[in-house]
Amino acid sequence: MQPSLVAGMRRMINTKLQPTRVKYVAPKDQIQMWRIVRGDEVFITSGKEKGKTGTVKKVLRSLNSLLIADRNMVTKHIRPQAEDPTKATKIQIEAPIHVSNVSLIDPQTRQPVKTHYRAIVDETTGKSERKRFVVGTEVEVPKPKADIAKYKLERVDSPKDTSAKDAREVTFIPDINVPPFPSSSILDELRNPYSKFR
Helix, strand or coil: CCHHHHHHHHHHHCCCCHHHCCCCCCHHHCCCCCCCCCCCEEEECCCCCCCCEEEEEEEEHHHCEEEECCCCEEEEEECCCCCCCCCCEEEEEECCEEHHHEEEECCCCCCEECEEEEEEECCCCCCEEEEEEECCCCCECCCCCCCHHHHCCCCCCCCCCCCHHHHHCCCCCCCCCCCCCCCHHHHHHHCCCCCCCC
16 A cells, blocks of 8 residues: 555544544543542643643543643534534534643642642541642642532422422321331231241
8 A cells, every 4th residue: 555545544534523532541540539620720731732721621530631621622513403404513622631731730839730639637627638739838729619509400390299398298206105017917918928937
C-alpha cells in the first residue's frame, strides 16, 4: 500500500470528534482518591488549552477525566430529528481533559499547585475529617460548596403519590395488652405443617 494512501486513511479515521472518544480505563487503573471535585477552579498544564484556567463542570471518574466549562471545545454533529428530518445541526461541547493535565489553583497565590489530603480532627465534635492542603504548606484548599438550590428539582405530586395528610395520619396505636403478632389462625398457616413442633 502506498504511504500517501495510508496517510489519507489515517486522516479519515481521525475525525474532528476524536478528542471526545476517551480511551477505556480499566477499573484497576481508575483513580481511587480524587483531589479535584466539581466546582473547583483548575489550571490546564498541557494540551491545546495550556495556560488557561477554568471551572470543573463534571468529573468523569470512570475515565480519569474532567469536563471544564468552555474549555477544550469540539464540534458535534447532530443528526436530523423526527420533528425536522431535513435539518442537521452542529453544536460546540466540552471534550474531556485527563486529570493529569490539570492542577488545582492555590487560593492565595493563584498559582497551580499540588495538593494532598490530611486528617484534621474537629475540636468541637472530635470527629476526623479529610481536608485538602497545598503540599509542603499549611494552606488549605477548601472544597466548593454545592449550590443545592440550583440542583433541587421542584416536586410534583402524581395521582399515585400518598398525600402528606394521609402519611401523617396515625393508624397504629400500640397496646401493652395486645402483642404485636398476627392472630393465631394466621400464625398457624405460616407454620410448617410437617414440623414435629406443631
